[in-house]
Every structure is written in structure tokens, then in C-alpha cells.
Amino acid sequence: MRAVVFHGVGDIRLDTVPDPVIEQPTDAVVRVTSSAICGTDLHMVRGTMPGMQPGTILGHEAVGMVEEVGRNVRNLRAGDRVLVPSTISCGYCVYCRAGYTAQCDTANPNGPLAGTAFYGGPKTSGPFNGLQAQYARTPLANASLLRLPDNVDDDRAILMSDIFPTGYFGAQLAEIKLGDTVAVFGAGPVGQFAIASAKLMGAGRVIAVDRVPSRLDMARAQGAEVVNFDEDDPVQTILELTGGIGVDRVIDAVGVDAQRAEQGPAANAQTGKGKFDEELSEIAPEQNVQDGQWKPGSGPSQVLQWAVKAVAKAGTVSVIGVYPMNDRFFPIGEAMNRNLSVKMGNCNHRSIVPRLVELVANGSFDPASILTHREPITNAIEAYQAFDKREPGWIKVKLEP
Numbered sequence: 567m568r569a570v571v572f573h574g575v576g577d578i579r580l581d582t583v584p585d586p587v588i589e590q591p592t593d594a595v596v597r598v599t600s601s602a603i604c605g606t607d608l609h610m611v612r613g614t615m616p617g618m619q620p621g622t623i624l625g626h627e628a629v630g631m632v633e634e635v636g637r638n639v640r641n642l643r644a645g646d647r648v649l650v651p652s653t654i655s656c657g658y659c660v661y662c663r664a665g666y667t668a669q670c671d672t673a674n675p676n677g678p679l680a681g682t683a684f685y686g687g688p689k690t691s692g693p694f695n696g697l698q699a700q701y702a703r704t705p706l707a708n709a710s711l712l713r714l715p716d717n718v719d720d721d722r723a724i725l726m727s728d729i730f731p732t733g734y735f736g737a738q739l740a741e742i743k744l745g746d747t748v749a750v751f752g753a754g755p756v757g758q759f760a761i762a763s764a765k766l767m768g769a770g771r772v773i774a775v776d777r778v779p780s781r782l783d784m785a786r787a788q789g790a791e792v793v794n795f796d797e798d799d800p801v802q803t804i805l806e807l808t809g810g811i812g813v814d815r816v817i818d819a820v821g822v823d824a825q826r827a828e829q830g831p832a833a834n835a836q837t838g839k840g841k842f843d844e845e846l847s848e849i850a851p852e853q854n855v856q857d858g859q860w861k862p863g864s865g866p867s868q869v870l871q872w873a874v875k876a877v878a879k880a881g882t883v884s885v886i887g888v889y890p891m892n893d894r895f896f897p898i899g900e901a902m903n904r905n906l907s908v909k910m911g912n913c914n915h916r917s918i919v920p921r922l923v924e925l926v927a928n929g930s931f932d933p934a935s936i937l938t939h940r941e942p943i944t945n946a947i948e949a950y951q952a953f954d955k956r957e958p959g960w961i962k963v964k965l966e967p
């Protein structure tokens with residue numbers, strides 16, 4: 567079969583590889599009908615998420631048809647159309663039962679303390695071959711896969727593999743209540759779904775901060791008030807828009823590829839502006855990585871500094887942007903002295919996805935506008951390059967195997 571394979575930092579190729587087979591009784595083999603490129607894939611290709619093993623198939627988003635199931639997959643059969651959530655979970659451990667499916671004790675072969683198990687990631691995440699391929703082995707399929715209703719097409723379903731649930735999770739962590747004012751930093755695909763989810767949870771106002779005009783246009787179309795941080799200081803603008811109080815909740819939908827403050831918070835205070843961009847392409851991997859290991863910056867990311875300043879006293883900061891395990895910077899003094907709540911984590915896909923599929927199936931929310939490009943998998947490498955360069959309008963790319 568054809569698959570997008572990681573060979574090294576900056577080196578991915580469309581290869582012909584062996585078809586996957588059932589290895590465990592709880593496995594299914596899925597014929598992928600749609601996959602997608604995610605900002606997290608770029609973290610791996612650039613090396614900002616280290617530890618990728620050469621030969622690993624990339625990708626953690628898919629919709630497909632079940633080809634074959636192991637004997638303990640008793641809820642699915644060949645021919646079922648399914649959504650493959652990005653993270654893998656067992657459904658029976660104490661964490662899965664409590665809804666923390668990203669912290670499943672069972673799924674990660676490196677053990678219960680190794681972290682979230684997901685497709686197409688570094689060694690610490692499994693590693694599991696990813697979903698930018700014609701076929702995929704899906705472990706713990708009985709508890710992880712979700713059968714799709716016929717009226718949810720692939721274009722909509724693929725967005726529920728990772729980015730819609732992650733945005734929704736960000737809004738959940740932010741503890742949004744009816745009438746809240748919410749700021750979303752980063753209006754990439756996950757940020758767009760965080761905006762949508764904040765509205766679904768009853769937010770009164772949503773303010774979106776980014777620098778890419780097409781992303782801000784999409785946020786405005788959703789009803790958000792937009793701030794371009796290349797034109798306006800985002801903290802000052804948010805304070806002006808909220809009577810000097812700040813927002814009730816803030817969601818960081820940016821993460822590690824944010825350009826770090828070169829000389830710490832003081833330097834940013836002088837310029838009044840910093841720079842960030844989810845999947846920012848101007849950052850060369852070598853600036854952030856030494857000897858294959860993430861090199862921590864000299865202070866918290868720009869977006870975290872802005873987040874704690876833009877939120878009201880006693881407000882909530884939700885972090886869903888991706889940070890590596892050895893990153894250790896957070897503006898804790900400011901957060902502590904302003905009585906902030908800080909919640910963060912990897913999306914508990916499997917506990918959220920059924921609700922989202924229902925919202926889309928019953929017409930409560932249509933995610934279709936977030937998908938901007940469809941490419942055959944044979945164009946995958948070119949699609950990665952266009953997505954990496956942030957060509958205008960490239961918000962979300964679906965790959966068709």
C-alpha cells in the first residue's frame with residue numbers, strides 16, 4: 567500500500583509499504599477513505615516533537631471502512647464505516663472509565679506512565695503506524711473506533727478525528743459558562759473549533775487572536791471579534807474590549823511552535839508585541855532542537871504570557887496547544903497572584919467524539935467550512951509543503967488514499 571513515511575527531520579516520503587494485518591484480538595484493519603494533515607504532523611517533521619522513529623507512517627486522523635476484525639472486536643464487522651479517533655484507549659482501565667481516555671493505562675506499549683498513545687507519533691507514544699495510508703491497523707478497536715451515521719460524510723467526519731474534539735476539549739477545560747467572554751489564541755483549525763465549541767457552550771463573546779488574515783476572516787465569519795497581533799497589542803486590545811477587566815476564559819490553541827521570547831518577558835514588554843503562529847513555518851527546527859532533543863527557550867511562550875495577562879482575575883486558562891515533555895516554563899507568579907485556574911492536556915478524544923458526531927448528525931453544528939483543501943495521497947508531500955508554508959487559505963487539508 568501507499569503511505570506517508572517519516573525518514574528523518576525534514577524528510578518524509580510517499581512509500582510503498584506492506585499492508586497491515588491483525589496482530590491482536592482487539593485489532594481491526596481499516597481501509598482508509600479519508601485522512602488529513604494536522605499541525606502536530608508538522609511538529610514531528612520539523613523535529614519540535616522529537617523521538618520519531620524512521621519508518622513510522624505519519625498521520626493521526628482517518629475515516630474508513632472496517633476490512634477485518636480480531637475475535638474480540640464484537641461491536642464492529644467488515645464493511646462498517648468508522649471514525650478513527652487520534653488517540654487510542656482501552657475503555658476498561660480506571661482512566662478510560664472516568665473519561666480521561668488520553669491517559670489510558672493500557673494503550674501505550676511503553677507502560678501506563680509513558681503518556682498518551684496515538685497514531686503516527688514518536689516512540690514514547692507507542693509508536694503506532696499512522697493513518698496517512700491506504701490501510702491501518704487500529705489497536706483496541708472495540709473501544710476506540712466509532713461507527714458513523716450515514717448522513718455524516720467523510721469531509722465532516724475527518725474533522726472529528728482530532729481537531730474538532732481538541733477544540734471542544736479546550737472549551738471544556740476552560741469551564742465556559744453561559745455568557746462568558748472567551749479569548750482564543752491561535753485561529754488555526756483547532757482554534758476555529760475552540761471558537762465554535764465556546765459558542766456551543768453558551769459563551770457570550772469570543773475574541774480570536776492570530777496574525778493570518780484568512781484565519782481571522784474565518785473566525786469573524788463564526789461571529790468572533792478578531793485581533794491581528796501584527797497590528798494591535800493583543801493584551802491591550804482585549805482589555806479595551808472588556809472594560810479593563812479581561813476575559814473570563816482564555817484558550818491557548820497555539821503551543822510549542824510559538825516563537826519564543828528571545829530574551830524573556832522583559833524584551834516583549836519593551837516591544838509590546840511578540841510573535842506566534844501555530845505551526846509557524848519561519849522557525850527552523852535547528853533553532854529549537856539540539857542533538858535531536860528539544861532545547862527549552864529562555865522563558866514561557868509568547869502565547870502563555872499573553873494568556874495570563876488577558877484573562878480576568880480568578881479566570882481560567884486552558885492550554886491545548888502542544889508542548890514537549892521537557893518544556894518547563896509557565897508564568898506561574900502572575901497566575902498565582904491573580905487567582906487563575908490553569909487546566910491543560912491532551913484531548914480525551916473517545917469520551918468527546920460521540921457527542922460531536924451526534925451534534926453533526928442532527929444538524930446542530932456543521933463543521934464543513936473548516937476543511938479548505940482535498941488532495942489525493944499521491945500529492946501528500948506537496949500538500950505538506952503548502953501547509954507548512956502557510957499558503958493563504960490552507961487551513962485544513964484532507965488526504966484521499
Ligand SMILES: [Zn+2]
Binds near residue numbers: 655660673
Ligand atoms: Zn484505558
